[in-house]
Amino acid sequence: MVExxxxxxxxxxxxxxxxxxxxxxxxxxxxACMKAAPERIKDWQTDNQDKMVAGFSCKKV
Numbered sequence: 001m002v003e004x005x006x007x008x009x010x011x012x013x014x015x016x017x018x019x020x021x022x023x024x025x026x027x028x029x030x031x032a033c034m035k036a037a038p039e040r041i042k043d044w045q046t047d048n049q050d051k052m053v054a055g056f057s058c059k060k061v
Contacts, residue, residue: 001025002033004040006056008048017054020044024058033058 002024009017022040027033041053 001061002027002030002058003061004033004037004056004058006037006041007054008051009054011050011052030058030060 004022004024006020007017008020009015022044024033024036024040027036037056037058041056045051045053
């Protein structure tokens with residue numbers, strides 16, 4: 001399985017960040033995860049508008 005991992009920081013928090021992990025159940029490779037990541041992050045940000053994504057990566061678990 002592959003996971004999308006990114007750092008999300010509060011917009012008003014001045015450095016209050018957290019690591020977020022999203023399982024990518026239907027994705028089998030790191031490269032496919034990297035291609036799908038921007039859309040998944042966009043969906044996540046729709047529900048978390050108080051946070052900004054600082055960076056992302058994909059990893060096999």
